Amino acid sequence: MDRADGMDEIERIAAAAEAHDGAAPLDEATWRTLRRHPERARHRVVDGGFALVVGRELTVVVDPPARGAGVASGLVSAELAEAGGGELLAWSHGNHPAAAALAAAYGVERVRDLWVMRRAMAEPLPGLVVPDGVTVRSYVDTDADEVVRVNAAAFAHHPEQGAMDRAELAERMAEAWFDPAGLVVAERDGSLVGFHWTKQHSPDLGEVYVVGVDPVAQGQGLGRVVTLAGLHHLAGLGVGEVLLYVESDNEAAVATYSRLGFGHAAPDTHVQYRRG
Incomplete structure:
Protein backbone atom coordinates (compact mmCIF):
# COMPACT_ATOMS: atom_id res chain seq x y z
CA MET A 1 0.00 0.00 0.00
CA TRP A 115 -12.69 -3.52 29.00
CA VAL A 116 -10.59 -0.42 29.42
CA MET A 117 -9.82 0.07 33.11
CA ARG A 118 -8.26 3.28 34.42
CA ARG A 119 -6.44 4.44 37.54
CA ALA A 120 -5.74 7.99 38.68
CA MET A 121 -2.12 8.09 39.78
CA ALA A 122 -2.89 10.77 42.38
CA GLU A 123 -4.01 7.84 44.52
CA PRO A 124 -0.98 6.42 46.39
CA LEU A 125 0.29 3.02 45.24
CA PRO A 126 0.79 0.14 47.66
CA GLY A 127 4.39 -0.61 48.51
CA LEU A 128 6.21 -3.20 46.41
CA VAL A 129 7.02 -6.41 48.28
CA VAL A 130 9.07 -8.88 46.22
CA PRO A 131 8.95 -12.55 47.32
CA ASP A 132 12.13 -14.22 48.50
CA GLY A 133 14.10 -15.76 45.66
CA VAL A 134 12.57 -13.44 43.04
CA THR A 135 14.43 -10.56 41.40
CA VAL A 136 12.51 -7.74 39.75
CA ARG A 137 14.50 -5.66 37.26
CA SER A 138 14.35 -3.93 33.89
CA TYR A 139 14.63 -5.78 30.59
CA VAL A 140 17.98 -6.38 28.90
CA ASP A 141 18.53 -7.67 25.36
CA THR A 142 19.42 -11.18 26.51
CA ASP A 143 15.89 -11.53 27.94
CA ALA A 144 14.23 -11.57 24.50
CA ASP A 145 13.83 -15.34 24.14
CA GLU A 146 12.53 -15.67 27.70
CA VAL A 147 9.99 -12.87 27.20
CA VAL A 148 8.70 -14.61 24.07
CA ARG A 149 8.56 -17.96 25.90
CA VAL A 150 6.69 -16.62 28.93
CA ASN A 151 4.36 -14.59 26.72
CA ALA A 152 3.47 -17.63 24.59
CA ALA A 153 2.79 -19.75 27.67
CA ALA A 154 0.81 -17.08 29.50
CA PHE A 155 -1.33 -16.20 26.47
CA ALA A 156 -1.61 -19.62 24.83
CA HIS A 157 -5.37 -19.15 24.37
CA HIS A 158 -5.31 -15.44 23.55
CA PRO A 159 -6.13 -14.78 19.88
CA GLU A 160 -3.69 -11.88 19.40
CA GLN A 161 -1.08 -11.60 22.13
CA GLY A 162 -0.13 -15.28 22.28
CA ALA A 163 1.16 -15.31 18.69
CA MET A 164 4.03 -12.88 19.34
CA ASP A 165 7.38 -14.27 18.14
CA ARG A 166 10.90 -12.81 18.11
CA ALA A 167 10.23 -10.88 14.90
CA GLU A 168 7.10 -9.25 16.29
CA LEU A 169 8.85 -8.54 19.58
CA ALA A 170 11.57 -6.72 17.64
CA GLU A 171 8.96 -4.75 15.71
CA ARG A 172 7.23 -3.63 18.89
CA MET A 173 10.55 -2.67 20.43
CA ALA A 174 11.36 -0.61 17.32
CA GLU A 175 8.37 1.65 18.00
CA ALA A 176 9.18 5.16 19.22
CA TRP A 177 7.47 4.60 22.58
CA PHE A 178 9.57 1.59 23.61
CA ASP A 179 11.68 2.05 26.73
CA PRO A 180 13.56 -0.99 28.09
CA ALA A 181 13.32 0.49 31.59
CA GLY A 182 9.54 0.19 31.26
CA LEU A 183 9.63 -3.55 30.57
CA VAL A 184 9.84 -5.01 34.07
CA VAL A 185 10.76 -8.68 34.41
CA ALA A 186 10.66 -11.07 37.37
CA GLU A 187 13.38 -13.68 37.51
CA ARG A 188 13.78 -16.76 39.69
CA ASP A 189 16.54 -19.37 39.55
CA GLY A 190 17.87 -17.88 36.33
CA SER A 191 14.57 -18.01 34.43
CA LEU A 192 11.91 -15.39 33.81
CA VAL A 193 8.66 -16.14 35.59
CA GLY A 194 6.78 -12.99 34.68
CA PHE A 195 6.93 -9.55 33.12
CA HIS A 196 5.06 -6.27 32.91
CA TRP A 197 5.50 -4.25 29.76
CA THR A 198 4.46 -0.64 30.30
CA LYS A 199 3.87 2.08 27.74
CA GLN A 200 3.87 5.86 28.04
CA HIS A 201 1.45 7.41 25.53
CA SER A 202 2.02 11.02 26.57
CA PRO A 203 3.51 12.92 29.53
CA ASP A 204 0.22 12.39 31.39
CA LEU A 205 -0.90 8.93 30.24
CA GLY A 206 0.64 5.51 30.82
CA GLU A 207 -0.53 1.99 30.06
CA VAL A 208 -0.28 -1.47 31.55
CA TYR A 209 0.57 -2.79 28.09
CA VAL A 210 1.11 -6.51 28.76
CA VAL A 211 1.33 -8.49 32.00
CA GLY A 212 2.37 -12.11 31.60
CA VAL A 213 3.16 -14.79 34.19
CA ASP A 214 4.51 -18.23 33.34
CA PRO A 215 1.72 -20.76 34.10
CA VAL A 216 4.12 -22.78 36.26
CA ALA A 217 4.44 -19.72 38.54
CA GLN A 218 0.81 -18.61 38.55
CA GLY A 219 -1.11 -18.53 41.79
CA GLN A 220 1.90 -17.17 43.69
CA GLY A 221 1.03 -13.48 43.55
CA LEU A 222 3.59 -12.66 40.86
CA GLY A 223 1.01 -10.99 38.64
CA ARG A 224 0.40 -8.41 41.35
CA VAL A 225 4.13 -8.02 41.98
CA VAL A 226 5.08 -7.25 38.37
CA THR A 227 1.98 -5.12 37.83
CA LEU A 228 2.80 -3.04 40.87
CA ALA A 229 6.47 -2.76 39.88
CA GLY A 230 5.43 -1.37 36.48
CA LEU A 231 2.99 1.04 38.08
CA HIS A 232 5.75 2.38 40.31
CA HIS A 233 7.85 2.88 37.17
CA LEU A 234 5.02 4.84 35.51
CA ALA A 235 4.47 6.87 38.67
CA GLY A 236 8.14 7.82 38.54
CA LEU A 237 7.58 9.21 35.04
CA GLY A 238 4.91 11.53 36.42
CA VAL A 239 1.89 10.26 34.49
CA GLY A 240 -1.47 11.32 35.88
CA GLU A 241 -3.47 8.31 34.67
CA VAL A 242 -2.78 4.70 33.73
CA LEU A 243 -5.09 2.58 31.60
CA LEU A 244 -5.15 -1.08 30.66
CA TYR A 245 -7.14 -3.49 28.51
CA VAL A 246 -8.56 -6.69 29.97
CA GLU A 247 -11.05 -9.31 28.83
CA SER A 248 -14.32 -8.66 30.64
CA ASP A 249 -14.66 -12.33 31.60
CA ASN A 250 -11.12 -12.63 33.03
CA GLU A 251 -12.34 -12.51 36.61
CA ALA A 252 -8.93 -13.07 38.20
CA ALA A 253 -7.28 -10.24 36.26
CA VAL A 254 -10.20 -7.86 36.81
CA ALA A 255 -10.06 -8.59 40.55
CA THR A 256 -6.29 -8.00 40.67
CA TYR A 257 -6.57 -4.68 38.84
CA SER A 258 -9.55 -3.58 40.92
CA ARG A 259 -7.59 -4.17 44.13
CA LEU A 260 -4.84 -1.98 42.70
CA GLY A 261 -7.28 0.90 42.24
CA PHE A 262 -8.40 0.45 38.62
CA GLY A 263 -12.02 1.00 37.68
CA HIS A 264 -14.17 0.42 34.61
CA ALA A 265 -16.90 2.63 33.16
CA ALA A 266 -19.43 1.06 30.79
CA PRO A 267 -18.59 3.34 27.80
CA ASP A 268 -14.95 2.18 28.11
CA THR A 269 -15.77 -1.13 26.40
CA HIS A 270 -14.57 -2.49 23.08
CA VAL A 271 -16.86 -5.06 21.47
CA GLN A 272 -15.92 -7.76 19.00
CA TYR A 273 -18.48 -9.12 16.55
CA ARG A 274 -18.26 -12.30 14.46
CA ARG A 275 -19.89 -13.43 11.25
CA GLY A 276 -19.63 -17.06 10.22
Missing part, protein backbone atom coordinates in the same frame (compact mmCIF):
# COMPACT_ATOMS: atom_id res chain seq x y z
CA ASP A 2 1.55 3.31 -1.00
CA ARG A 3 0.33 6.86 -0.44
CA ALA A 4 -1.36 6.88 -3.84
CA ASP A 5 -3.39 3.86 -2.76
CA GLY A 6 -5.17 5.69 0.03
CA MET A 7 -2.97 5.70 3.14
CA ASP A 8 -3.27 9.46 3.48
CA GLU A 9 -7.05 9.22 3.44
CA ILE A 10 -7.06 6.30 5.87
CA GLU A 11 -4.89 8.26 8.30
CA ARG A 12 -7.03 11.39 7.93
CA ILE A 13 -10.36 9.62 8.48
CA ALA A 14 -9.00 7.57 11.39
CA ALA A 15 -7.73 10.74 13.10
CA ALA A 16 -11.06 12.52 12.55
CA ALA A 17 -13.02 9.56 13.92
CA GLU A 18 -10.81 9.35 17.01
CA ALA A 19 -11.20 13.07 17.71
CA HIS A 20 -14.98 12.80 17.30
CA ASP A 21 -15.60 9.52 19.16
CA GLY A 22 -12.92 9.67 21.85
CA ALA A 23 -11.67 6.21 20.87
CA ALA A 24 -9.12 5.22 18.23
CA PRO A 25 -10.78 3.16 15.46
CA LEU A 26 -7.54 1.34 14.59
CA ASP A 27 -5.44 -0.38 17.24
CA GLU A 28 -1.66 -0.57 17.45
CA ALA A 29 -1.45 -3.98 15.78
CA THR A 30 -3.42 -2.77 12.76
CA TRP A 31 -1.24 0.32 12.34
CA ARG A 32 1.87 -1.85 12.63
CA THR A 33 0.56 -4.13 9.90
CA LEU A 34 -0.28 -1.20 7.62
CA ARG A 35 3.13 0.38 8.02
CA ARG A 36 5.38 -2.67 8.17
CA HIS A 37 3.43 -5.42 6.35
CA PRO A 38 1.00 -3.71 3.97
CA GLU A 39 0.83 -6.87 1.87
CA ARG A 40 -1.13 -8.50 4.73
CA ALA A 41 -3.93 -5.92 4.55
CA ARG A 42 -6.67 -5.30 2.01
CA HIS A 43 -8.39 -1.94 1.98
CA ARG A 44 -11.31 -0.22 0.30
CA VAL A 45 -11.42 3.60 0.39
CA VAL A 46 -14.59 5.39 -0.68
CA ASP A 47 -15.86 8.93 -0.38
CA GLY A 48 -16.39 9.39 3.37
CA GLY A 49 -14.91 6.18 4.74
CA PHE A 50 -12.78 3.09 4.40
CA ALA A 51 -12.73 -0.62 5.16
CA LEU A 52 -9.67 -2.68 6.10
CA VAL A 53 -9.33 -6.44 6.26
CA VAL A 54 -6.32 -7.91 8.05
CA GLY A 55 -6.49 -11.67 8.28
CA ARG A 56 -10.06 -12.36 9.39
CA GLU A 57 -10.58 -8.92 10.99
CA LEU A 58 -12.68 -6.25 9.30
CA THR A 59 -12.49 -2.59 10.29
CA VAL A 60 -14.93 -0.02 8.92
CA VAL A 61 -14.41 3.68 9.69
CA VAL A 62 -16.64 6.54 8.52
CA ASP A 63 -15.62 10.18 8.48
CA PRO A 64 -17.85 11.99 11.03
CA PRO A 65 -19.31 14.49 8.48
CA ALA A 66 -20.32 11.57 6.24
CA ARG A 67 -22.16 9.53 8.88
CA GLY A 68 -25.81 8.68 8.46
CA ALA A 69 -25.56 8.52 4.69
CA GLY A 70 -25.13 4.75 4.29
CA VAL A 71 -21.34 4.72 3.90
CA ALA A 72 -20.81 2.08 6.58
CA SER A 73 -23.55 -0.24 5.35
CA GLY A 74 -22.19 0.01 1.81
CA LEU A 75 -18.69 -0.90 2.95
CA VAL A 76 -19.92 -3.74 5.14
CA SER A 77 -22.06 -5.17 2.34
CA ALA A 78 -19.14 -5.07 -0.08
CA GLU A 79 -16.73 -6.73 2.34
CA LEU A 80 -19.19 -9.45 3.38
CA ALA A 81 -19.81 -10.22 -0.27
CA GLU A 82 -16.09 -10.43 -0.97
CA ALA A 83 -15.54 -12.71 2.03
CA GLY A 84 -18.24 -15.08 0.88
CA GLY A 85 -19.34 -17.37 3.68
CA GLY A 86 -16.06 -17.21 5.57
CA GLU A 87 -15.62 -15.99 9.11
CA LEU A 88 -15.09 -12.28 9.69
CA LEU A 89 -14.36 -10.53 12.99
CA ALA A 90 -14.91 -6.83 13.64
CA TRP A 91 -14.18 -4.55 16.59
CA SER A 92 -16.30 -1.64 17.76
CA HIS A 93 -13.89 0.52 19.70
CA GLY A 94 -15.92 2.24 22.39
CA ASN A 95 -19.03 0.10 21.81
CA HIS A 96 -20.37 2.52 19.22
CA PRO A 97 -24.19 2.30 18.83
CA ALA A 98 -23.90 2.51 15.05
CA ALA A 99 -21.75 -0.63 15.07
CA ALA A 100 -24.34 -2.42 17.20
CA ALA A 101 -27.07 -1.41 14.75
CA LEU A 102 -25.03 -2.66 11.79
CA ALA A 103 -24.33 -5.96 13.56
CA ALA A 104 -28.03 -6.44 14.21
CA ALA A 105 -28.91 -5.60 10.63
CA TYR A 106 -26.50 -8.17 9.23
CA GLY A 107 -27.12 -10.86 11.86
CA VAL A 108 -23.59 -10.62 13.27
CA GLU A 109 -23.16 -11.84 16.84
CA ARG A 110 -21.42 -10.10 19.73
CA VAL A 111 -18.74 -12.52 20.97
CA ARG A 112 -16.22 -10.61 23.08
CA ASP A 113 -16.01 -7.58 25.35
CA LEU A 114 -12.66 -5.93 26.08
Whole structure:
Protein backbone atom coordinates (compact mmCIF):
# COMPACT_ATOMS: atom_id res chain seq x y z
CA MET A 1 0.00 0.00 0.00
CA ASP A 2 1.55 3.31 -1.00
CA ARG A 3 0.33 6.86 -0.44
CA ALA A 4 -1.36 6.88 -3.84
CA ASP A 5 -3.39 3.86 -2.76
CA GLY A 6 -5.17 5.69 0.03
CA MET A 7 -2.97 5.70 3.14
CA ASP A 8 -3.27 9.46 3.48
CA GLU A 9 -7.05 9.22 3.44
CA ILE A 10 -7.06 6.30 5.87
CA GLU A 11 -4.89 8.26 8.30
CA ARG A 12 -7.03 11.39 7.93
CA ILE A 13 -10.36 9.62 8.48
CA ALA A 14 -9.00 7.57 11.39
CA ALA A 15 -7.73 10.74 13.10
CA ALA A 16 -11.06 12.52 12.55
CA ALA A 17 -13.02 9.56 13.92
CA GLU A 18 -10.81 9.35 17.01
CA ALA A 19 -11.20 13.07 17.71
CA HIS A 20 -14.98 12.80 17.30
CA ASP A 21 -15.60 9.52 19.16
CA GLY A 22 -12.92 9.67 21.85
CA ALA A 23 -11.67 6.21 20.87
CA ALA A 24 -9.12 5.22 18.23
CA PRO A 25 -10.78 3.16 15.46
CA LEU A 26 -7.54 1.34 14.59
CA ASP A 27 -5.44 -0.38 17.24
CA GLU A 28 -1.66 -0.57 17.45
CA ALA A 29 -1.45 -3.98 15.78
CA THR A 30 -3.42 -2.77 12.76
CA TRP A 31 -1.24 0.32 12.34
CA ARG A 32 1.87 -1.85 12.63
CA THR A 33 0.56 -4.13 9.90
CA LEU A 34 -0.28 -1.20 7.62
CA ARG A 35 3.13 0.38 8.02
CA ARG A 36 5.38 -2.67 8.17
CA HIS A 37 3.43 -5.42 6.35
CA PRO A 38 1.00 -3.71 3.97
CA GLU A 39 0.83 -6.87 1.87
CA ARG A 40 -1.13 -8.50 4.73
CA ALA A 41 -3.93 -5.92 4.55
CA ARG A 42 -6.67 -5.30 2.01
CA HIS A 43 -8.39 -1.94 1.98
CA ARG A 44 -11.31 -0.22 0.30
CA VAL A 45 -11.42 3.60 0.39
CA VAL A 46 -14.59 5.39 -0.68
CA ASP A 47 -15.86 8.93 -0.38
CA GLY A 48 -16.39 9.39 3.37
CA GLY A 49 -14.91 6.18 4.74
CA PHE A 50 -12.78 3.09 4.40
CA ALA A 51 -12.73 -0.62 5.16
CA LEU A 52 -9.67 -2.68 6.10
CA VAL A 53 -9.33 -6.44 6.26
CA VAL A 54 -6.32 -7.91 8.05
CA GLY A 55 -6.49 -11.67 8.28
CA ARG A 56 -10.06 -12.36 9.39
CA GLU A 57 -10.58 -8.92 10.99
CA LEU A 58 -12.68 -6.25 9.30
CA THR A 59 -12.49 -2.59 10.29
CA VAL A 60 -14.93 -0.02 8.92
CA VAL A 61 -14.41 3.68 9.69
CA VAL A 62 -16.64 6.54 8.52
CA ASP A 63 -15.62 10.18 8.48
CA PRO A 64 -17.85 11.99 11.03
CA PRO A 65 -19.31 14.49 8.48
CA ALA A 66 -20.32 11.57 6.24
CA ARG A 67 -22.16 9.53 8.88
CA GLY A 68 -25.81 8.68 8.46
CA ALA A 69 -25.56 8.52 4.69
CA GLY A 70 -25.13 4.75 4.29
CA VAL A 71 -21.34 4.72 3.90
CA ALA A 72 -20.81 2.08 6.58
CA SER A 73 -23.55 -0.24 5.35
CA GLY A 74 -22.19 0.01 1.81
CA LEU A 75 -18.69 -0.90 2.95
CA VAL A 76 -19.92 -3.74 5.14
CA SER A 77 -22.06 -5.17 2.34
CA ALA A 78 -19.14 -5.07 -0.08
CA GLU A 79 -16.73 -6.73 2.34
CA LEU A 80 -19.19 -9.45 3.38
CA ALA A 81 -19.81 -10.22 -0.27
CA GLU A 82 -16.09 -10.43 -0.97
CA ALA A 83 -15.54 -12.71 2.03
CA GLY A 84 -18.24 -15.08 0.88
CA GLY A 85 -19.34 -17.37 3.68
CA GLY A 86 -16.06 -17.21 5.57
CA GLU A 87 -15.62 -15.99 9.11
CA LEU A 88 -15.09 -12.28 9.69
CA LEU A 89 -14.36 -10.53 12.99
CA ALA A 90 -14.91 -6.83 13.64
CA TRP A 91 -14.18 -4.55 16.59
CA SER A 92 -16.30 -1.64 17.76
CA HIS A 93 -13.89 0.52 19.70
CA GLY A 94 -15.92 2.24 22.39
CA ASN A 95 -19.03 0.10 21.81
CA HIS A 96 -20.37 2.52 19.22
CA PRO A 97 -24.19 2.30 18.83
CA ALA A 98 -23.90 2.51 15.05
CA ALA A 99 -21.75 -0.63 15.07
CA ALA A 100 -24.34 -2.42 17.20
CA ALA A 101 -27.07 -1.41 14.75
CA LEU A 102 -25.03 -2.66 11.79
CA ALA A 103 -24.33 -5.96 13.56
CA ALA A 104 -28.03 -6.44 14.21
CA ALA A 105 -28.91 -5.60 10.63
CA TYR A 106 -26.50 -8.17 9.23
CA GLY A 107 -27.12 -10.86 11.86
CA VAL A 108 -23.59 -10.62 13.27
CA GLU A 109 -23.16 -11.84 16.84
CA ARG A 110 -21.42 -10.10 19.73
CA VAL A 111 -18.74 -12.52 20.97
CA ARG A 112 -16.22 -10.61 23.08
CA ASP A 113 -16.01 -7.58 25.35
CA LEU A 114 -12.66 -5.93 26.08
CA TRP A 115 -12.69 -3.52 29.00
CA VAL A 116 -10.59 -0.42 29.42
CA MET A 117 -9.82 0.07 33.11
CA ARG A 118 -8.26 3.28 34.42
CA ARG A 119 -6.44 4.44 37.54
CA ALA A 120 -5.74 7.99 38.68
CA MET A 121 -2.12 8.09 39.78
CA ALA A 122 -2.89 10.77 42.38
CA GLU A 123 -4.01 7.84 44.52
CA PRO A 124 -0.98 6.42 46.39
CA LEU A 125 0.29 3.02 45.24
CA PRO A 126 0.79 0.14 47.66
CA GLY A 127 4.39 -0.61 48.51
CA LEU A 128 6.21 -3.20 46.41
CA VAL A 129 7.02 -6.41 48.28
CA VAL A 130 9.07 -8.88 46.22
CA PRO A 131 8.95 -12.55 47.32
CA ASP A 132 12.13 -14.22 48.50
CA GLY A 133 14.10 -15.76 45.66
CA VAL A 134 12.57 -13.44 43.04
CA THR A 135 14.43 -10.56 41.40
CA VAL A 136 12.51 -7.74 39.75
CA ARG A 137 14.50 -5.66 37.26
CA SER A 138 14.35 -3.93 33.89
CA TYR A 139 14.63 -5.78 30.59
CA VAL A 140 17.98 -6.38 28.90
CA ASP A 141 18.53 -7.67 25.36
CA THR A 142 19.42 -11.18 26.51
CA ASP A 143 15.89 -11.53 27.94
CA ALA A 144 14.23 -11.57 24.50
CA ASP A 145 13.83 -15.34 24.14
CA GLU A 146 12.53 -15.67 27.70
CA VAL A 147 9.99 -12.87 27.20
CA VAL A 148 8.70 -14.61 24.07
CA ARG A 149 8.56 -17.96 25.90
CA VAL A 150 6.69 -16.62 28.93
CA ASN A 151 4.36 -14.59 26.72
CA ALA A 152 3.47 -17.63 24.59
CA ALA A 153 2.79 -19.75 27.67
CA ALA A 154 0.81 -17.08 29.50
CA PHE A 155 -1.33 -16.20 26.47
CA ALA A 156 -1.61 -19.62 24.83
CA HIS A 157 -5.37 -19.15 24.37
CA HIS A 158 -5.31 -15.44 23.55
CA PRO A 159 -6.13 -14.78 19.88
CA GLU A 160 -3.69 -11.88 19.40
CA GLN A 161 -1.08 -11.60 22.13
CA GLY A 162 -0.13 -15.28 22.28
CA ALA A 163 1.16 -15.31 18.69
CA MET A 164 4.03 -12.88 19.34
CA ASP A 165 7.38 -14.27 18.14
CA ARG A 166 10.90 -12.81 18.11
CA ALA A 167 10.23 -10.88 14.90
CA GLU A 168 7.10 -9.25 16.29
CA LEU A 169 8.85 -8.54 19.58
CA ALA A 170 11.57 -6.72 17.64
CA GLU A 171 8.96 -4.75 15.71
CA ARG A 172 7.23 -3.63 18.89
CA MET A 173 10.55 -2.67 20.43
CA ALA A 174 11.36 -0.61 17.32
CA GLU A 175 8.37 1.65 18.00
CA ALA A 176 9.18 5.16 19.22
CA TRP A 177 7.47 4.60 22.58
CA PHE A 178 9.57 1.59 23.61
CA ASP A 179 11.68 2.05 26.73
CA PRO A 180 13.56 -0.99 28.09
CA ALA A 181 13.32 0.49 31.59
CA GLY A 182 9.54 0.19 31.26
CA LEU A 183 9.63 -3.55 30.57
CA VAL A 184 9.84 -5.01 34.07
CA VAL A 185 10.76 -8.68 34.41
CA ALA A 186 10.66 -11.07 37.37
CA GLU A 187 13.38 -13.68 37.51
CA ARG A 188 13.78 -16.76 39.69
CA ASP A 189 16.54 -19.37 39.55
CA GLY A 190 17.87 -17.88 36.33
CA SER A 191 14.57 -18.01 34.43
CA LEU A 192 11.91 -15.39 33.81
CA VAL A 193 8.66 -16.14 35.59
CA GLY A 194 6.78 -12.99 34.68
CA PHE A 195 6.93 -9.55 33.12
CA HIS A 196 5.06 -6.27 32.91
CA TRP A 197 5.50 -4.25 29.76
CA THR A 198 4.46 -0.64 30.30
CA LYS A 199 3.87 2.08 27.74
CA GLN A 200 3.87 5.86 28.04
CA HIS A 201 1.45 7.41 25.53
CA SER A 202 2.02 11.02 26.57
CA PRO A 203 3.51 12.92 29.53
CA ASP A 204 0.22 12.39 31.39
CA LEU A 205 -0.90 8.93 30.24
CA GLY A 206 0.64 5.51 30.82
CA GLU A 207 -0.53 1.99 30.06
CA VAL A 208 -0.28 -1.47 31.55
CA TYR A 209 0.57 -2.79 28.09
CA VAL A 210 1.11 -6.51 28.76
CA VAL A 211 1.33 -8.49 32.00
CA GLY A 212 2.37 -12.11 31.60
CA VAL A 213 3.16 -14.79 34.19
CA ASP A 214 4.51 -18.23 33.34
CA PRO A 215 1.72 -20.76 34.10
CA VAL A 216 4.12 -22.78 36.26
CA ALA A 217 4.44 -19.72 38.54
CA GLN A 218 0.81 -18.61 38.55
CA GLY A 219 -1.11 -18.53 41.79
CA GLN A 220 1.90 -17.17 43.69
CA GLY A 221 1.03 -13.48 43.55
CA LEU A 222 3.59 -12.66 40.86
CA GLY A 223 1.01 -10.99 38.64
CA ARG A 224 0.40 -8.41 41.35
CA VAL A 225 4.13 -8.02 41.98
CA VAL A 226 5.08 -7.25 38.37
CA THR A 227 1.98 -5.12 37.83
CA LEU A 228 2.80 -3.04 40.87
CA ALA A 229 6.47 -2.76 39.88
CA GLY A 230 5.43 -1.37 36.48
CA LEU A 231 2.99 1.04 38.08
CA HIS A 232 5.75 2.38 40.31
CA HIS A 233 7.85 2.88 37.17
CA LEU A 234 5.02 4.84 35.51
CA ALA A 235 4.47 6.87 38.67
CA GLY A 236 8.14 7.82 38.54
CA LEU A 237 7.58 9.21 35.04
CA GLY A 238 4.91 11.53 36.42
CA VAL A 239 1.89 10.26 34.49
CA GLY A 240 -1.47 11.32 35.88
CA GLU A 241 -3.47 8.31 34.67
CA VAL A 242 -2.78 4.70 33.73
CA LEU A 243 -5.09 2.58 31.60
CA LEU A 244 -5.15 -1.08 30.66
CA TYR A 245 -7.14 -3.49 28.51
CA VAL A 246 -8.56 -6.69 29.97
CA GLU A 247 -11.05 -9.31 28.83
CA SER A 248 -14.32 -8.66 30.64
CA ASP A 249 -14.66 -12.33 31.60
CA ASN A 250 -11.12 -12.63 33.03
CA GLU A 251 -12.34 -12.51 36.61
CA ALA A 252 -8.93 -13.07 38.20
CA ALA A 253 -7.28 -10.24 36.26
CA VAL A 254 -10.20 -7.86 36.81
CA ALA A 255 -10.06 -8.59 40.55
CA THR A 256 -6.29 -8.00 40.67
CA TYR A 257 -6.57 -4.68 38.84
CA SER A 258 -9.55 -3.58 40.92
CA ARG A 259 -7.59 -4.17 44.13
CA LEU A 260 -4.84 -1.98 42.70
CA GLY A 261 -7.28 0.90 42.24
CA PHE A 262 -8.40 0.45 38.62
CA GLY A 263 -12.02 1.00 37.68
CA HIS A 264 -14.17 0.42 34.61
CA ALA A 265 -16.90 2.63 33.16
CA ALA A 266 -19.43 1.06 30.79
CA PRO A 267 -18.59 3.34 27.80
CA ASP A 268 -14.95 2.18 28.11
CA THR A 269 -15.77 -1.13 26.40
CA HIS A 270 -14.57 -2.49 23.08
CA VAL A 271 -16.86 -5.06 21.47
CA GLN A 272 -15.92 -7.76 19.00
CA TYR A 273 -18.48 -9.12 16.55
CA ARG A 274 -18.26 -12.30 14.46
CA ARG A 275 -19.89 -13.43 11.25
CA GLY A 276 -19.63 -17.06 10.22
